[in-house]
């Protein structure tokens with residue numbers, strides 16, 4: 001039985017978050033952001049970031065983020081390109097039909113469930129929001145399969161509004177840095193809303209997701225070649241390269 005999509009974004013991420021320090025040490029977040037901005041410039045950014053940079057479509061960001069749940073970015077990228085090569089609106093997505101959507105987005109994780117969920121979301125967008133994606137966090141959270149990560153991405157990347165989007169990478173790296181001490185992405189979001197300077201709220205996700213995909217990997221991060229190692233407490237990192 002497929003894992004319910006509504007639970008995917010709430011699943012506990014990563015196992016390497018055991019904390020070895022009893023209290024948080026002051027982390028130089030300004031310096032970390034400054035270094036990461038330069039470091040990620042040459043790296044491939046996540047597909048949702050790419051969409052926001054090229055055409056800022058809330059609908060495409062919403063759909064792509066749902067495709068990305070429990071799926072590698074490379075697979076999401078290809079599926080997203082195939083899907084948006086055929087459709088641009090909620091009406092067109094519904095007209096494709098569940099089976100055709102599933103074929104187009106395969107092999108993203110839970111592709112059959114996601115195909116069904118996308119149709120339900122599009123029906124709701126048409127019936128309740130005039131075919132538009134709502135630009136309000138609470139309204140977005142009412143949509144099937146939309147958790148805080150997805151809703152925050154739509155708000156920040158789709159509408160350019162302030163929000164803190166926390167996925168597995170942001171949660172893991174923020175804890176490793178020693179910047180927060182939390183057990184779930186939701187707790188990390190709340191902790192970051194408290195302490196992360198507002199000017200970094202939107203880009204923090206882009207920077208850490210890109211860093212997590214390339215350097216601060218989940219199992220064995222590349223600490224020996226990490227540009228921010230001098231500012232990282234490496235909390236819970238038992239094995240590194």
Ligand code: SF4
Nearest residue numbers: 216221223226229232
């Ligand atoms: S030093 Fe290691 S744990 Fe810290 S951010 Fe870099 S790769 Fe991640």
